[in-house]
Amino acid sequence: MNTNPKIAVFGGGSWATAIVKMLSENLEQVGWYMRSQSAIDYIKENDHNPNYISSAxxxxxxxxxxxxxxxxxxxxxILIFSIPSAFVKTELDKITEPFTSKIVFSAIKGIIPESGLIVGEHFNKILNVPIENIGVITGPCHAEEVAMERLSYxxxxxxDEEKAKLVSKFISSHYIKTKISDDIIGAEYAAMLKNIYAIAAGIAHGLGYGDNFxxxxxxxxxxxxxxxxxKVHRMKRNINNSAYLGDLLVTGYSVFSRNRMFGNMIGKGYTVKSAMMEMSMVAEGYYATKSAYLLNEKNxxxxxxxxxxxxxxxENKNPKTIFKNLTELID
Amino acid sequence: MNTNPKIAVFGGGSWATAIVKMLSENLEQVGWYMRSQSAIDYIKENDHNPNYISSAxxxxxxxxxxxxxxxxxxxxxILIFSIPSAFVKTELDKITEPFTSKIVFSAIKGIIPESGLIVGEHFNKILNVPIENIGVITGPCHAEEVAMERLSYxxxxxxDEEKAKLVSKFISSHYIKTKISDDIIGAEYAAMLKNIYAIAAGIAHGLGYGDNFxxxxxxxxxxxxxxxxxKVHRMKRNINNSAYLGDLLVTGYSVFSRNRMFGNMIGKGYTVKSAMMEMSMVAEGYYATKSAYLLNEKNxxxxxxxxxxxxxxxENKNPKTIFKNLTELID
Known part of the structure; x- marks a missing residue:
């Protein structure tokens, strides 16, 4: 394995920007693919991403x-993908260069709608990347705090433990600590699922439920x-590790989480469409909800x-009624 | 077992007041012992506790x-105790009436400093209350939200499951859902320990650590x-149940938690003494920290x-140094 690899980040959002920042602490050169040429031009001129965590x-x-x-x-x-799951397929379809021999890490939190697969599975099953060349980078981590260099894990x-260690080395810095794991499937599902619970937390808040609830x-x-x-991938894991529980908490308890904000609007009575328009974006958890629900019809x-x-x-059901019902199903 | 028992709450704080409110939804009469006669006189005149959750x-x-x-x-x-653990012994020492035949529930989150025992153990070992007559009432629950009748579990x-069910029946209402458990030791330790972690969360916040951390x-x-x-009491329990994880989260993430507030002041540079004086009270977690630490020297x-x-x-150590060290010990 090349211990001095070239690494590139694919994506122009806040999480992609944060990962580029982390890598910049260790690498002489960091590759950064963004769809938008004007964003690239802006960065070249102003030293920061115009749209996301611009303080970095x-x-x-x-x-x-x-x-x-x-x-x-x-x-x-080493290719690190950090593109919203809804756009991953469109981007991957552009690729003509061979990349089955590449090491591919996903920092995407979602299911690819077209395949119904999490990103690692998609790379493996659809694009024939060998499973030992696939990895996942997961939180708990708000990109905004990376920009501020606040300690994050x-x-x-x-x-392949060696590859996890290699990427860890390039990601770690005085404000980033890393832990390695072999649970790529569980880590990706947890990262995807947590956005659904953040929406639920937002809906509850919007409906007036308090901290106790x-x-x-x-x-x-x-x-x-x-x-x-x-059910999806049985193996020994401690669900209370930071990659699972920590990631849930940082999203569920954050007022900055877009998924929580989206849920909050739904709870307050916005329709799904108007909440999306108001936010001028689609929360990852929106897609994750459907994917998880459909997957679970089987499981x-x-x-x-x-x-x-x-x-x-x-299904356009009334949030108040549905949550009233939910309060009887949890404990 | 008397299915129409007389129930009394012992304590004048916010949690005691909240429990009296819960019981009032179901019982014709609720006994309420408070040390302060002037608080009792105030309640008789003004229908609410002068000092705590006065909106109830x-x-x-x-x-x-x-x-x-x-x-x-x-x-x-049925006696429900909700007195700060530091004052429990003084109160219990006043009792001359026999109460070994009573059913005793603890809603206290702490260790009794004089005996080093959690409340249930103290009642059992020191006061000879049979173990099957001892129970615990635990959160996640801010008393303030009970006053607002926000849904809490x-x-x-x-x-003795029958006794748990009996007390559950009198506590439940349109805003209180209950779950029964046979883990009195685990539930009490978790309730006590969570205050230490709330102090830790406050210290971290005071030192400038962010949401990711x-x-x-x-x-x-x-x-x-x-x-x-x-280690203290081995049995099958799901630590992620609301009584354990939920109770930790409601305290650790709450800006209203006195323990978190106390920690925050420590993190910001107050001495322990000045933080206590500023708050004009002692946070339960302060005592819990010592008790848990000493207990753990054995375990x-x-x-x-x-x-x-x-x-x-x-030990008067510098919070910044200690937390810097702690960041290397957690993951």
């Missing part, structure tokens, strides 16, 4: 920027996550919270 | 109030609680967070 500044000479995804695939040995998961909701959420992941795990969010978002 | 109003005709603890012990079949633990701290806290309780469980809080509060 870069030494532009250290960045290898391109809006040509094939150029970036060719450049890098990340989990780097890969079946919120604590019960989170306690039930982590138990639901455990059941869900156990048949008891997931009253996912079911409640699904009924509200996709 | 009572029908005074429904209350059997007394500042004579023996009168109240004599009155009640309580766990009622007793070795907070999530990691809570994720490590619940693992520490699990290890601690397992030898890995508890880096308890150790850190102990060193700061009792």
């Amino acid at each position: 500044t870069f030494n532009v000479n250290q960045l290898y920027l391109s809006s040509d995804i094939n150029e970036m695939v060719k450049y890098a040995d 990340l989990t780097i998961a890969c079946k 919120q604590a019960v909701l989170m306690s039930n959420s982590i138990r639901e996550i455990k059941r869900f992941i156990k 048949n795990t008891k997931t009253p919270i996912i079911d409640a969010v699904y009924q509200i978002l996709y | 109003t009572f029908n005074v005709n429904q209350l059997y109030l007394s500042s004579d603890i023996n009168e109240m012990v004599k009155y009640a079949d 309580l766990t009622i633990a007793c070795k 907070q999530a990691v701290l809570m994720s490590n806290s619940i693992r520490e609680i699990k290890r601690f309780i397992k 030898n469980t890995k508890t880096p967070i308890i150790d850190a809080v102990y060193q700061i509060l009792y």
Whole structure:
């Protein structure tokens, strides 16, 4: 294994920007693919992303920027994807360069709608990347706090421990501590599922439920996550590790979480459509809710919270009634 | 068992007041012992506690109030204690009425400093109350939200399931849901320990650590609680149930928690003494830290967070240095 690999980040959002910042602490050069050429031009001129965590500044000479995804695939040995799951397939479809020999890490929290697979599975099953070349980078981590260099802990998961260690080395710094794991499937599902519970937390808040209920909701959420992941991929894991419980908490308790904000608007009476328009974006958890619900129709795990969010978002059910019902199903 | 028992609450604080309110929803008469005769006089005149959750109003005709603890012990079949652990022994020492045949529930979150025992154990070992007559009422529950009648879930633990059910029945209402459990020892330890982690959360916040770190701290806290309780009382329990994890979260994430507030002042540079004076009260977690630390010297469980809080509060160590060290011990 090349111990001095070229690494590139794919994505232009806040989490992608945060990962570029982390890598910049250790690498002489960081590849950064963004779809938007104007964003790239802006960064070259102003040393920061115009749209996301703009307080994070870069030494532009250290960045290898391109809006040509094939150029970036060719450049890098390790590819870190951080694109909203809804757009991943469109981006991957552009790739003509071979990348089955690349190491691919996902920092995406979601299911790819077109395949119904989490990102690691998608790379493996659809794009034939060997499973030992696939990894996951997961929180608990708000990108905004990375910009402020506040101490954060990340989990780097890969079946091949050496690759997890290698990526950990390049991600770690005085404000980033890393832990390695071999649970790529569980880590990705947890990262995806937590957004659904953040929406639930937001809905509860919007409906007027208080902190006492919120604590019960989170306690039930982590138990639901455990059941869900156990069914999808049974292995020994401590669901209370930071990658699972920590990631749930940082999202569920954050007023900055877009998923929680989206849920809050739904709880306050906005329609799904108007909440999305108001936010001028789609919360990851919106897609995750449908994917998780459909997956669970097969798996048949008891997931009253996912079911409640699904009924509200996709079946146009009344949040107040659904949550009243939910209060009888959790404990 | 008397299915129509007389019930009395012992204590004048916010949690005692909240429990009286809960019982008032179901009982024709609720006994309420408070040490302060002037508080009793105030309640009789103004229908609410002068000092705590004053928005909770009572029908005074429904209350059997007394500042004579023996009168109240004599009155009640079921005694619910909700007195700060530091004052429990002083109060209990006043009792001359026999009460070994009474059913005793603890809603106290702490260790009795004089005996080093949690309240249930103290009643059992020191006061010879049979173990099957001892129970615990535990959160996650801010008293303030009970006053607002916001939906809250309580766990009622007793070795004797029938007694847990009986108390549950009298506590439940349109805003209180209850769950029964037989884990009186675990529930009490968790209720006590969570205050230490709330202090830790406050210290971290005071020192400038952000939400990302907070999530990691809570994720490590619940693992520490699990290890601690397992050593003290091994039995099958799901540490992610509301009585354990929920109770930790409602305290650790609440800006209203006195323990968190106390920690926050310590993190910001107050001395322990000045923080206590500023708050004009002692946070339960202050005592709990010492008790848990001493207990753990025997049990030898890995508890880096308890150790850190102990060193700061009792060994006058610098919070910044201790927490910097702690960041290396958690993950």
